[in-house]
Amino acid sequence: MSHAQRLRQRIEDEIVSGDLAPGSRLDESQLAARFGVSRTPIREALLQLAATGLVQTKPRRGAIVTASEPHLLLAMFETMAEIEAACGRLAARRLAAADAAALTAALDGCRAALATTDTEAYYAENYVFHAAIYRASHNAFLADQALSLHRRLAPYRRLQLRVRQRLPQSMAEHEGIVAALLAGEETKAADALRSHVLVQGDRFTDLIAGLRAPSAA
Amino acid sequence: MSHAQRLRQRIEDEIVSGDLAPGSRLDESQLAARFGVSRTPIREALLQLAATGLVQTKPRRGAIVTASEPHLLLAMFETMAEIEAACGRLAARRLAAADAAALTAALDGCRAALATTDTEAYYAENYVFHAAIYRASHNAFLADQALSLHRRLAPYRRLQLRVRQRLPQSMAEHEGIVAALLAGEETKAADALRSHVLVQGDRFTDLIAGLRAPSAA
DNA sequence: CTTTGTCAATCTGTATGCATATTCCCCTGG
DNA sequence: CCAGGGGAATATGCATACAGATTGACAAAG
Known part of the structure; x- marks a missing residue:
């Protein structure tokens, strides 16, 4: 290289x-x-x-x-939500045995990290979990787009560490997503993923807006 | 610059x-x-x-x-379909009067181009139509992504000129999409857009595969 | 004291030079 | 006649050089 x-x-x-x-x-x-x-x-x-x-x-x-404005950041999270929903839709339809294994393994990883209350570890496992979904879509291009956007939003994900009680809720949502994927329920998986990411976006933009406003005043 | x-x-x-x-x-x-x-x-x-x-x-x-393999091309069209579906979902929910006007105007443009049987003109109007939907999503980032992918697929769209009887069908689908958008029916608009783009993808990959196979033989 | 104009320092954008990896062709051997 | 190897030509990747623009400070005027 x-x-x-x-x-x-x-x-x-x-x-x-x-x-x-x-x-x-x-x-x-x-x-x-x-x-x-x-x-x-x-x-x-x-x-x-x-x-x-x-x-x-x-x-x-x-x-x-790049320092994105709050409204653009919200747009990016909304887009991320739609892309993840698409991944979920396709993954639910095409889930192979290997994908199911990877998903449950990633879920176990999240659960273990949650138990240690190590927030950084949880986000590392969270990344693995979402990447597994992208891959399970069996659409290499879409998975690439999803990973790329995920990385682009990463600088702002760190801020989420400040939000309390998000982790257990995130974990519960993960469980629901996997259940829908394993059951092959396209719409349910897509909707669950969309709202899972959207709520993160809402929290982030709230945070950003809250951080920016005082500094501007 | x-x-x-x-x-x-x-x-x-x-x-x-x-x-x-x-x-x-x-x-x-x-x-x-x-x-x-x-x-x-x-x-x-x-x-x-x-x-x-x-x-x-x-x-x-x-x-x-970039010369994409047929399977990657199919993946790109599938992604395009999902992104356009997402634009449609959001557009149906957020459609403003100006958006509705732009959509009907674009639709009229397509209809006029179809009447002249000028294929190139139709594709130009088709671009305007889809761009209007992207904008109507009121998500600048998603609209950018959609436009970018649209451009990236453009080199292969030219090949579609060879497919017969696609134009009237495309026009009919456009009518249905606009109807769903104006009615604010999110799911219907999303599904209509998804299949509208997906069928293009299928045709394209058929074409590509058909073009490649003889040249490779 | 504030504001504006000028100048200098600095950084970007482009051009050019050079080393190295790749490729293609030709030659030699079988 | 074909296959394999070596060398020259070519193109890429990086370094360096140079011109023009921007920014910041400082000084002078209001």
Whole structure:
């Protein structure tokens, strides 16, 4: 793999993990010095990230980590909900034995993480769970789109850690989703997934709005 | 706007319009000479196109216009169907007067184009019609995703020109979709849009498969 | 004291140069 | 006549150089 691709992954990871917060300036020379390469591969990495929406570039004014407005964030979560619902619909129709096994395993992982009350661990397992659903759709393109959007929303997921009592509810919803998938109930699975993601979106946008308003005042 | 951005649009247009066929090699030096710039902005344009999936790059082996396998093409159309269904669901719920006007106007445009039996004109109006639905979802992000995927599938839409008797059927489906949207029937609108796009996907993949098999033999 | 204009420093965008990997062709051997 | 290997040509990927734009500060005027 080329330097540019490696750098793209590393920078993307730093954004997704929250090391680079939304709104951060991404100075090309600075990044080049930090990674020990010239500006060229850095530029190429940033351009690719810009194409996926993770960073924004203004002409002659460099790149920043995309800081989405609350209303756009809500739109992104709504889109995520619809895409996940679509994955659920297709997964319920096409579920293979291997998919069922992966889903129940992921569910067990969530349950175990919930028991430890380790929030970070739960979100790691949550990622595995949702990725399993994407894969179970047996539509590689849709699964890619879902994963990509999931990653793009990741910087804001960290904020959810502050919401109380969301985890047990999330777990219960997961159980319902898996039950519908295993039963092959397309509509039920789709609806359950849609509302599962939508409620997250609502909480997030509430949080964001609440965080922004005071700082603006 | 920078050279790279202009070039990205121009190259994208040439791909979408079919001037650059799927599978075509995109030689950096050649493109640089053709557009009268150095290789750098060409590279940046190609990288951005690669990030959106319109072109594919292999390390040290340059870029080609993405030539999707039939099964991936089917997956893309299936995804398009689900995304359009989601747009329809939201549009039916949120339809404003301006949206309704835009939809009926687009419908009239399709009808007029159909009457002239000008296939290209119909597809232009078809684009306007679908874009109106995307916008009516009142979700800017989802609408962007839909438009982006629509463009990505455009190179293959041209092939549909060969399918007979698709236009009148498409028109009838459009009428049904608008009726459901105006009536605010979410599920009906979503289902109508999903099958409207899915049948296109089926036809396309049939075509592709039919075109590929003889050439491979 | 505030505001505006100018200048300097800095950073982006593009061009060019160079090293290396790949590919294609030709030559040699069987 | 065909297959395999080696070398040259070519194209990519990265580094460096340069021009133009933006930003920030500082000074001067109101």
